[in-house]
Amino acid sequence: MKTIPIILCLIFLRTLGIAQVKADFPLVDYHVHLKGDFTYEKAVEHSKKTGIKYGIAVNCGMGFPTQNDSAALAWLDSMKGSPFMLAMQAEGREWVKMFSPAVIAKFDYVFTDAMTYTDANGKRVRLWIKEEVSVPDKQKFMDDLVNRIGKILSTEPVNIYVNPTFLPECIAHEYDKLWTRERMLKVIEFAVKNHVAIEINNRYRIPSERFIVLAKKHGAKFAFGTNNTDSNMGDLDYCLLMKKKVGLTASDMFAPKKKLK
Ligand SMILES: [Zn+2]
Known part of the structure:
Protein backbone atom coordinates (compact mmCIF):
# COMPACT_ATOMS: atom_id res chain seq x y z
CA MET A 1 0.00 0.00 0.00
CA LYS A 2 2.98 2.26 0.41
CA THR A 3 3.84 2.07 -3.29
CA ILE A 4 1.35 4.73 -4.40
CA PRO A 5 2.79 7.56 -2.24
CA ILE A 6 6.28 6.52 -3.33
CA ILE A 7 5.27 6.64 -7.01
CA LEU A 8 3.59 10.04 -6.51
CA CYS A 9 6.71 11.26 -4.77
CA LEU A 10 8.90 10.06 -7.66
CA ILE A 11 6.61 11.75 -10.21
CA PHE A 12 6.78 14.95 -8.15
CA LEU A 13 10.58 14.81 -8.00
CA ARG A 14 10.81 14.18 -11.77
CA THR A 15 8.49 17.14 -12.46
CA LEU A 16 10.52 19.26 -10.09
CA GLY A 17 13.69 18.15 -11.88
CA ILE A 18 12.28 19.19 -15.26
CA ALA A 19 11.12 22.53 -13.81
CA GLN A 20 14.62 23.20 -12.49
CA VAL A 21 16.16 22.32 -15.86
CA LYS A 22 13.71 24.65 -17.61
CA ALA A 23 14.71 27.64 -15.55
CA ASP A 24 17.99 28.17 -17.42
CA PHE A 25 17.75 25.71 -20.28
CA PRO A 26 15.40 25.45 -23.28
CA LEU A 27 13.71 22.11 -22.77
CA VAL A 28 12.66 21.13 -26.27
CA ASP A 29 12.08 17.78 -27.94
CA TYR A 30 12.79 18.51 -31.59
CA HIS A 31 11.94 15.04 -32.88
CA VAL A 32 8.33 14.16 -32.15
CA HIS A 33 5.98 12.33 -34.51
CA LEU A 34 2.20 12.13 -34.45
CA LYS A 35 2.31 8.38 -34.95
CA GLY A 36 0.44 5.31 -33.69
CA ASP A 37 -1.84 6.35 -30.85
CA PHE A 38 0.01 9.66 -30.33
CA THR A 39 -2.56 12.11 -31.65
CA TYR A 40 -2.39 15.89 -31.94
CA GLU A 41 -4.56 16.21 -28.82
CA LYS A 42 -2.32 13.86 -26.85
CA ALA A 43 0.76 15.82 -27.95
CA VAL A 44 -0.78 19.09 -26.73
CA GLU A 45 -1.67 17.50 -23.42
CA HIS A 46 1.67 15.72 -22.93
CA SER A 47 3.67 18.82 -23.78
CA LYS A 48 1.65 20.89 -21.31
CA LYS A 49 1.96 18.28 -18.60
CA THR A 50 5.71 17.77 -18.91
CA GLY A 51 6.64 21.35 -19.77
CA ILE A 52 8.68 20.07 -22.72
CA LYS A 53 8.18 22.04 -25.93
CA TYR A 54 7.68 19.95 -29.04
CA GLY A 55 8.83 20.16 -32.60
CA ILE A 56 6.47 17.93 -34.55
CA ALA A 57 8.00 16.39 -37.65
CA VAL A 58 6.43 14.95 -40.77
CA ASN A 59 8.42 12.33 -42.70
CA CYS A 60 9.02 13.62 -46.22
CA GLY A 61 10.49 11.55 -49.02
CA MET A 62 10.34 8.39 -51.07
CA GLY A 63 8.00 5.76 -49.63
CA PHE A 64 6.28 8.22 -47.27
CA PRO A 65 2.84 9.86 -47.63
CA THR A 66 4.46 13.30 -48.02
CA GLN A 67 6.29 13.11 -51.35
CA ASN A 68 5.89 16.53 -52.95
CA ASP A 69 5.44 20.25 -52.32
CA SER A 70 1.66 20.15 -52.28
CA ALA A 71 1.54 17.34 -49.70
CA ALA A 72 4.10 19.20 -47.54
CA LEU A 73 2.09 22.42 -47.76
CA ALA A 74 -1.13 20.55 -46.94
CA TRP A 75 0.49 19.16 -43.78
CA LEU A 76 1.74 22.60 -42.72
CA ASP A 77 -1.74 23.95 -43.33
CA SER A 78 -3.28 21.18 -41.21
CA MET A 79 -1.00 22.22 -38.32
CA LYS A 80 -1.74 25.95 -38.59
CA GLY A 81 -2.33 27.57 -35.20
CA SER A 82 -0.73 24.68 -33.30
CA PRO A 83 1.50 25.39 -30.28
CA PHE A 84 4.30 23.37 -31.90
CA MET A 85 7.30 24.06 -34.07
CA LEU A 86 6.90 22.27 -37.37
CA ALA A 87 9.72 20.21 -38.82
CA MET A 88 10.49 18.40 -42.02
CA GLN A 89 12.13 15.01 -41.50
CA ALA A 90 13.90 14.59 -44.81
CA GLU A 91 14.05 10.94 -45.79
CA GLY A 92 16.48 9.05 -47.98
CA ARG A 93 18.83 10.95 -50.20
CA GLU A 94 16.24 11.69 -52.89
CA TRP A 95 14.34 14.26 -50.85
CA VAL A 96 16.47 17.20 -52.00
CA LYS A 97 15.01 16.85 -55.51
CA MET A 98 11.46 16.14 -54.36
CA PHE A 99 10.77 19.44 -52.57
CA SER A 100 11.41 23.01 -53.65
CA PRO A 101 13.64 25.28 -51.54
CA ALA A 102 10.69 27.64 -51.04
CA VAL A 103 8.57 24.91 -49.47
CA ILE A 104 11.46 23.54 -47.41
CA ALA A 105 11.96 27.06 -46.02
CA LYS A 106 8.39 27.17 -44.72
CA PHE A 107 9.28 24.63 -42.02
CA ASP A 108 10.78 25.86 -38.74
CA TYR A 109 13.71 23.50 -39.29
CA VAL A 110 14.73 20.42 -41.28
CA PHE A 111 16.47 17.29 -40.14
CA THR A 112 17.69 14.03 -41.58
CA ASP A 113 19.60 10.93 -40.63
CA ALA A 114 22.12 8.76 -42.45
CA MET A 115 20.11 5.57 -42.13
CA THR A 116 18.79 5.38 -45.70
CA TYR A 117 21.02 5.21 -48.77
CA THR A 118 21.70 3.38 -52.01
CA ASP A 119 24.67 1.03 -51.81
CA ALA A 120 27.38 0.36 -54.42
CA ASN A 121 25.17 -2.29 -56.05
CA GLY A 122 22.29 0.13 -56.44
CA LYS A 123 20.28 -1.40 -53.61
CA ARG A 124 18.38 0.96 -51.31
CA VAL A 125 19.31 0.20 -47.71
CA ARG A 126 17.58 1.21 -44.48
CA LEU A 127 19.93 0.51 -41.59
CA TRP A 128 17.21 -0.19 -39.04
CA ILE A 129 15.79 -3.05 -41.13
CA LYS A 130 17.83 -6.16 -40.41
CA GLU A 131 17.03 -7.90 -43.69
CA GLU A 132 18.34 -4.98 -45.77
CA VAL A 133 21.75 -4.76 -44.10
CA SER A 134 24.83 -6.89 -44.58
CA VAL A 135 28.21 -6.01 -43.12
CA PRO A 136 30.85 -8.32 -44.60
CA ASP A 137 33.67 -5.92 -43.62
CA LYS A 138 33.04 -3.86 -40.47
CA GLN A 139 35.92 -1.42 -40.99
CA LYS A 140 34.87 -0.68 -44.57
CA PHE A 141 31.26 -0.34 -43.47
CA MET A 142 32.30 2.26 -40.87
CA ASP A 143 34.49 4.21 -43.28
CA ASP A 144 31.68 4.27 -45.84
CA LEU A 145 29.23 5.37 -43.14
CA VAL A 146 31.47 8.23 -42.01
CA ASN A 147 31.92 9.35 -45.63
CA ARG A 148 28.19 9.17 -46.23
CA ILE A 149 27.44 11.25 -43.13
CA GLY A 150 30.03 13.80 -44.29
CA LYS A 151 28.44 14.04 -47.72
CA ILE A 152 24.94 14.42 -46.29
CA LEU A 153 25.98 17.14 -43.84
CA SER A 154 27.89 19.10 -46.46
CA THR A 155 25.41 18.82 -49.35
CA GLU A 156 21.88 18.56 -47.93
CA PRO A 157 20.22 21.69 -46.49
CA VAL A 158 19.47 20.40 -42.99
CA ASN A 159 19.63 21.90 -39.50
CA ILE A 160 19.94 18.74 -37.39
CA TYR A 161 21.60 15.37 -37.96
CA VAL A 162 19.31 12.91 -36.17
CA ASN A 163 19.66 9.31 -35.03
CA PRO A 164 23.38 10.15 -35.13
CA THR A 165 26.02 7.41 -35.16
CA PHE A 166 23.28 4.76 -35.42
CA LEU A 167 24.67 1.31 -36.19
CA PRO A 168 22.70 -1.64 -37.55
CA GLU A 169 21.78 -4.35 -35.11
CA CYS A 170 24.44 -6.82 -36.32
CA ILE A 171 27.29 -4.53 -35.18
CA ALA A 172 25.58 -2.28 -32.60
CA HIS A 173 27.19 -4.16 -29.71
CA GLU A 174 30.61 -3.02 -30.99
CA TYR A 175 29.60 0.67 -31.01
CA ASP A 176 32.45 1.90 -28.78
CA LYS A 177 35.09 -0.05 -30.66
CA LEU A 178 33.89 0.87 -34.16
CA TRP A 179 33.27 4.55 -33.39
CA THR A 180 36.95 5.34 -33.02
CA ARG A 181 38.06 8.82 -31.97
CA GLU A 182 39.18 9.51 -35.53
CA ARG A 183 35.80 8.56 -36.99
CA MET A 184 33.91 10.54 -34.35
CA LEU A 185 36.05 13.60 -35.05
CA LYS A 186 35.36 13.45 -38.77
CA VAL A 187 31.60 13.43 -38.19
CA ILE A 188 31.85 16.22 -35.60
CA GLU A 189 33.96 18.37 -37.91
CA PHE A 190 31.45 17.99 -40.74
CA ALA A 191 28.62 18.98 -38.39
CA VAL A 192 30.43 22.02 -36.99
CA LYS A 193 31.68 23.20 -40.39
CA ASN A 194 28.22 22.99 -41.94
CA LYS A 216 31.06 19.73 -27.20
CA LYS A 217 34.81 20.26 -27.03
CA HIS A 218 34.82 21.00 -30.77
CA GLY A 219 31.93 23.45 -30.59
CA ALA A 220 29.07 21.32 -31.89
CA LYS A 221 25.47 22.24 -31.13
CA PHE A 222 22.99 19.67 -29.83
CA ALA A 223 19.25 19.06 -30.05
CA PHE A 224 17.24 16.69 -27.89
CA GLY A 225 14.97 14.32 -29.79
CA THR A 226 12.79 11.33 -28.99
CA ASN A 227 11.81 9.93 -32.42
CA ASN A 228 8.74 8.24 -30.95
CA THR A 229 6.64 5.69 -32.83
CA ASP A 230 3.58 6.03 -30.59
CA SER A 231 2.46 7.67 -27.33
CA ASN A 232 5.27 5.99 -25.42
CA MET A 233 7.18 9.27 -25.31
CA GLY A 234 9.43 8.79 -22.32
CA ASP A 235 10.74 11.93 -20.66
CA LEU A 236 14.05 12.74 -22.36
CA ASP A 237 15.83 10.81 -19.61
CA TYR A 238 18.89 9.93 -21.71
CA CYS A 239 19.16 13.50 -23.02
CA LEU A 240 18.92 14.97 -19.52
CA LEU A 241 21.42 12.44 -18.19
CA MET A 242 23.90 13.48 -20.91
CA LYS A 243 23.18 17.16 -20.24
CA LYS A 244 24.13 16.59 -16.61
CA LYS A 245 27.15 14.35 -17.21
CA VAL A 246 28.67 16.44 -20.01
CA GLY A 247 27.58 19.78 -18.57
CA LEU A 248 25.58 21.04 -21.54
CA THR A 249 24.27 24.58 -21.17
CA ALA A 250 21.78 26.64 -23.18
CA SER A 251 24.59 27.93 -25.38
CA ASP A 252 25.44 24.38 -26.50
CA MET A 253 21.95 23.87 -27.83
CA PHE A 254 20.42 24.27 -31.26
CA ALA A 255 17.84 27.01 -31.76
CA PRO A 256 15.82 27.36 -34.94
CA LYS A 257 16.19 30.66 -36.77
CA LYS A 258 12.51 31.31 -36.30
CA LYS A 259 11.54 32.15 -32.74
CA LEU A 260 10.44 29.36 -30.42
CA LYS A 261 6.67 29.38 -29.98
ZN1 LIG B 1 11.78 10.50 -36.97
Whole structure:
Protein backbone atom coordinates (compact mmCIF):
# COMPACT_ATOMS: atom_id res chain seq x y z
CA MET A 1 0.00 0.00 0.00
CA LYS A 2 2.98 2.26 0.41
CA THR A 3 3.84 2.07 -3.29
CA ILE A 4 1.35 4.73 -4.40
CA PRO A 5 2.79 7.56 -2.24
CA ILE A 6 6.28 6.52 -3.33
CA ILE A 7 5.27 6.64 -7.01
CA LEU A 8 3.59 10.04 -6.51
CA CYS A 9 6.71 11.26 -4.77
CA LEU A 10 8.90 10.06 -7.66
CA ILE A 11 6.61 11.75 -10.21
CA PHE A 12 6.78 14.95 -8.15
CA LEU A 13 10.58 14.81 -8.00
CA ARG A 14 10.81 14.18 -11.77
CA THR A 15 8.49 17.14 -12.46
CA LEU A 16 10.52 19.26 -10.09
CA GLY A 17 13.69 18.15 -11.88
CA ILE A 18 12.28 19.19 -15.26
CA ALA A 19 11.12 22.53 -13.81
CA GLN A 20 14.62 23.20 -12.49
CA VAL A 21 16.16 22.32 -15.86
CA LYS A 22 13.71 24.65 -17.61
CA ALA A 23 14.71 27.64 -15.55
CA ASP A 24 17.99 28.17 -17.42
CA PHE A 25 17.75 25.71 -20.28
CA PRO A 26 15.40 25.45 -23.28
CA LEU A 27 13.71 22.11 -22.77
CA VAL A 28 12.66 21.13 -26.27
CA ASP A 29 12.08 17.78 -27.94
CA TYR A 30 12.79 18.51 -31.59
CA HIS A 31 11.94 15.04 -32.88
CA VAL A 32 8.33 14.16 -32.15
CA HIS A 33 5.98 12.33 -34.51
CA LEU A 34 2.20 12.13 -34.45
CA LYS A 35 2.31 8.38 -34.95
CA GLY A 36 0.44 5.31 -33.69
CA ASP A 37 -1.84 6.35 -30.85
CA PHE A 38 0.01 9.66 -30.33
CA THR A 39 -2.56 12.11 -31.65
CA TYR A 40 -2.39 15.89 -31.94
CA GLU A 41 -4.56 16.21 -28.82
CA LYS A 42 -2.32 13.86 -26.85
CA ALA A 43 0.76 15.82 -27.95
CA VAL A 44 -0.78 19.09 -26.73
CA GLU A 45 -1.67 17.50 -23.42
CA HIS A 46 1.67 15.72 -22.93
CA SER A 47 3.67 18.82 -23.78
CA LYS A 48 1.65 20.89 -21.31
CA LYS A 49 1.96 18.28 -18.60
CA THR A 50 5.71 17.77 -18.91
CA GLY A 51 6.64 21.35 -19.77
CA ILE A 52 8.68 20.07 -22.72
CA LYS A 53 8.18 22.04 -25.93
CA TYR A 54 7.68 19.95 -29.04
CA GLY A 55 8.83 20.16 -32.60
CA ILE A 56 6.47 17.93 -34.55
CA ALA A 57 8.00 16.39 -37.65
CA VAL A 58 6.43 14.95 -40.77
CA ASN A 59 8.42 12.33 -42.70
CA CYS A 60 9.02 13.62 -46.22
CA GLY A 61 10.49 11.55 -49.02
CA MET A 62 10.34 8.39 -51.07
CA GLY A 63 8.00 5.76 -49.63
CA PHE A 64 6.28 8.22 -47.27
CA PRO A 65 2.84 9.86 -47.63
CA THR A 66 4.46 13.30 -48.02
CA GLN A 67 6.29 13.11 -51.35
CA ASN A 68 5.89 16.53 -52.95
CA ASP A 69 5.44 20.25 -52.32
CA SER A 70 1.66 20.15 -52.28
CA ALA A 71 1.54 17.34 -49.70
CA ALA A 72 4.10 19.20 -47.54
CA LEU A 73 2.09 22.42 -47.76
CA ALA A 74 -1.13 20.55 -46.94
CA TRP A 75 0.49 19.16 -43.78
CA LEU A 76 1.74 22.60 -42.72
CA ASP A 77 -1.74 23.95 -43.33
CA SER A 78 -3.28 21.18 -41.21
CA MET A 79 -1.00 22.22 -38.32
CA LYS A 80 -1.74 25.95 -38.59
CA GLY A 81 -2.33 27.57 -35.20
CA SER A 82 -0.73 24.68 -33.30
CA PRO A 83 1.50 25.39 -30.28
CA PHE A 84 4.30 23.37 -31.90
CA MET A 85 7.30 24.06 -34.07
CA LEU A 86 6.90 22.27 -37.37
CA ALA A 87 9.72 20.21 -38.82
CA MET A 88 10.49 18.40 -42.02
CA GLN A 89 12.13 15.01 -41.50
CA ALA A 90 13.90 14.59 -44.81
CA GLU A 91 14.05 10.94 -45.79
CA GLY A 92 16.48 9.05 -47.98
CA ARG A 93 18.83 10.95 -50.20
CA GLU A 94 16.24 11.69 -52.89
CA TRP A 95 14.34 14.26 -50.85
CA VAL A 96 16.47 17.20 -52.00
CA LYS A 97 15.01 16.85 -55.51
CA MET A 98 11.46 16.14 -54.36
CA PHE A 99 10.77 19.44 -52.57
CA SER A 100 11.41 23.01 -53.65
CA PRO A 101 13.64 25.28 -51.54
CA ALA A 102 10.69 27.64 -51.04
CA VAL A 103 8.57 24.91 -49.47
CA ILE A 104 11.46 23.54 -47.41
CA ALA A 105 11.96 27.06 -46.02
CA LYS A 106 8.39 27.17 -44.72
CA PHE A 107 9.28 24.63 -42.02
CA ASP A 108 10.78 25.86 -38.74
CA TYR A 109 13.71 23.50 -39.29
CA VAL A 110 14.73 20.42 -41.28
CA PHE A 111 16.47 17.29 -40.14
CA THR A 112 17.69 14.03 -41.58
CA ASP A 113 19.60 10.93 -40.63
CA ALA A 114 22.12 8.76 -42.45
CA MET A 115 20.11 5.57 -42.13
CA THR A 116 18.79 5.38 -45.70
CA TYR A 117 21.02 5.21 -48.77
CA THR A 118 21.70 3.38 -52.01
CA ASP A 119 24.67 1.03 -51.81
CA ALA A 120 27.38 0.36 -54.42
CA ASN A 121 25.17 -2.29 -56.05
CA GLY A 122 22.29 0.13 -56.44
CA LYS A 123 20.28 -1.40 -53.61
CA ARG A 124 18.38 0.96 -51.31
CA VAL A 125 19.31 0.20 -47.71
CA ARG A 126 17.58 1.21 -44.48
CA LEU A 127 19.93 0.51 -41.59
CA TRP A 128 17.21 -0.19 -39.04
CA ILE A 129 15.79 -3.05 -41.13
CA LYS A 130 17.83 -6.16 -40.41
CA GLU A 131 17.03 -7.90 -43.69
CA GLU A 132 18.34 -4.98 -45.77
CA VAL A 133 21.75 -4.76 -44.10
CA SER A 134 24.83 -6.89 -44.58
CA VAL A 135 28.21 -6.01 -43.12
CA PRO A 136 30.85 -8.32 -44.60
CA ASP A 137 33.67 -5.92 -43.62
CA LYS A 138 33.04 -3.86 -40.47
CA GLN A 139 35.92 -1.42 -40.99
CA LYS A 140 34.87 -0.68 -44.57
CA PHE A 141 31.26 -0.34 -43.47
CA MET A 142 32.30 2.26 -40.87
CA ASP A 143 34.49 4.21 -43.28
CA ASP A 144 31.68 4.27 -45.84
CA LEU A 145 29.23 5.37 -43.14
CA VAL A 146 31.47 8.23 -42.01
CA ASN A 147 31.92 9.35 -45.63
CA ARG A 148 28.19 9.17 -46.23
CA ILE A 149 27.44 11.25 -43.13
CA GLY A 150 30.03 13.80 -44.29
CA LYS A 151 28.44 14.04 -47.72
CA ILE A 152 24.94 14.42 -46.29
CA LEU A 153 25.98 17.14 -43.84
CA SER A 154 27.89 19.10 -46.46
CA THR A 155 25.41 18.82 -49.35
CA GLU A 156 21.88 18.56 -47.93
CA PRO A 157 20.22 21.69 -46.49
CA VAL A 158 19.47 20.40 -42.99
CA ASN A 159 19.63 21.90 -39.50
CA ILE A 160 19.94 18.74 -37.39
CA TYR A 161 21.60 15.37 -37.96
CA VAL A 162 19.31 12.91 -36.17
CA ASN A 163 19.66 9.31 -35.03
CA PRO A 164 23.38 10.15 -35.13
CA THR A 165 26.02 7.41 -35.16
CA PHE A 166 23.28 4.76 -35.42
CA LEU A 167 24.67 1.31 -36.19
CA PRO A 168 22.70 -1.64 -37.55
CA GLU A 169 21.78 -4.35 -35.11
CA CYS A 170 24.44 -6.82 -36.32
CA ILE A 171 27.29 -4.53 -35.18
CA ALA A 172 25.58 -2.28 -32.60
CA HIS A 173 27.19 -4.16 -29.71
CA GLU A 174 30.61 -3.02 -30.99
CA TYR A 175 29.60 0.67 -31.01
CA ASP A 176 32.45 1.90 -28.78
CA LYS A 177 35.09 -0.05 -30.66
CA LEU A 178 33.89 0.87 -34.16
CA TRP A 179 33.27 4.55 -33.39
CA THR A 180 36.95 5.34 -33.02
CA ARG A 181 38.06 8.82 -31.97
CA GLU A 182 39.18 9.51 -35.53
CA ARG A 183 35.80 8.56 -36.99
CA MET A 184 33.91 10.54 -34.35
CA LEU A 185 36.05 13.60 -35.05
CA LYS A 186 35.36 13.45 -38.77
CA VAL A 187 31.60 13.43 -38.19
CA ILE A 188 31.85 16.22 -35.60
CA GLU A 189 33.96 18.37 -37.91
CA PHE A 190 31.45 17.99 -40.74
CA ALA A 191 28.62 18.98 -38.39
CA VAL A 192 30.43 22.02 -36.99
CA LYS A 193 31.68 23.20 -40.39
CA ASN A 194 28.22 22.99 -41.94
CA HIS A 195 26.36 24.40 -38.90
CA VAL A 196 24.36 21.23 -38.43
CA ALA A 197 23.33 20.40 -34.86
CA ILE A 198 23.68 16.84 -33.57
CA GLU A 199 20.67 15.16 -32.05
CA ILE A 200 20.92 13.41 -28.70
CA ASN A 201 18.43 10.66 -29.39
CA ASN A 202 16.39 9.43 -26.48
CA ARG A 203 14.97 6.33 -28.18
CA TYR A 204 18.25 4.81 -29.32
CA ARG A 205 20.28 6.44 -26.56
CA ILE A 206 22.87 7.74 -29.02
CA PRO A 207 25.40 9.20 -29.51
CA SER A 208 27.53 7.90 -26.66
CA GLU A 209 28.74 10.10 -23.83
CA ARG A 210 32.25 9.86 -25.28
CA PHE A 211 30.99 11.26 -28.58
CA ILE A 212 29.04 14.07 -26.90
CA VAL A 213 32.05 15.12 -24.81
CA LEU A 214 34.22 15.28 -27.92
CA ALA A 215 31.55 17.11 -29.92
CA LYS A 216 31.06 19.73 -27.20
CA LYS A 217 34.81 20.26 -27.03
CA HIS A 218 34.82 21.00 -30.77
CA GLY A 219 31.93 23.45 -30.59
CA ALA A 220 29.07 21.32 -31.89
CA LYS A 221 25.47 22.24 -31.13
CA PHE A 222 22.99 19.67 -29.83
CA ALA A 223 19.25 19.06 -30.05
CA PHE A 224 17.24 16.69 -27.89
CA GLY A 225 14.97 14.32 -29.79
CA THR A 226 12.79 11.33 -28.99
CA ASN A 227 11.81 9.93 -32.42
CA ASN A 228 8.74 8.24 -30.95
CA THR A 229 6.64 5.69 -32.83
CA ASP A 230 3.58 6.03 -30.59
CA SER A 231 2.46 7.67 -27.33
CA ASN A 232 5.27 5.99 -25.42
CA MET A 233 7.18 9.27 -25.31
CA GLY A 234 9.43 8.79 -22.32
CA ASP A 235 10.74 11.93 -20.66
CA LEU A 236 14.05 12.74 -22.36
CA ASP A 237 15.83 10.81 -19.61
CA TYR A 238 18.89 9.93 -21.71
CA CYS A 239 19.16 13.50 -23.02
CA LEU A 240 18.92 14.97 -19.52
CA LEU A 241 21.42 12.44 -18.19
CA MET A 242 23.90 13.48 -20.91
CA LYS A 243 23.18 17.16 -20.24
CA LYS A 244 24.13 16.59 -16.61
CA LYS A 245 27.15 14.35 -17.21
CA VAL A 246 28.67 16.44 -20.01
CA GLY A 247 27.58 19.78 -18.57
CA LEU A 248 25.58 21.04 -21.54
CA THR A 249 24.27 24.58 -21.17
CA ALA A 250 21.78 26.64 -23.18
CA SER A 251 24.59 27.93 -25.38
CA ASP A 252 25.44 24.38 -26.50
CA MET A 253 21.95 23.87 -27.83
CA PHE A 254 20.42 24.27 -31.26
CA ALA A 255 17.84 27.01 -31.76
CA PRO A 256 15.82 27.36 -34.94
CA LYS A 257 16.19 30.66 -36.77
CA LYS A 258 12.51 31.31 -36.30
CA LYS A 259 11.54 32.15 -32.74
CA LEU A 260 10.44 29.36 -30.42
CA LYS A 261 6.67 29.38 -29.98
ZN1 LIG B 1 11.78 10.50 -36.97
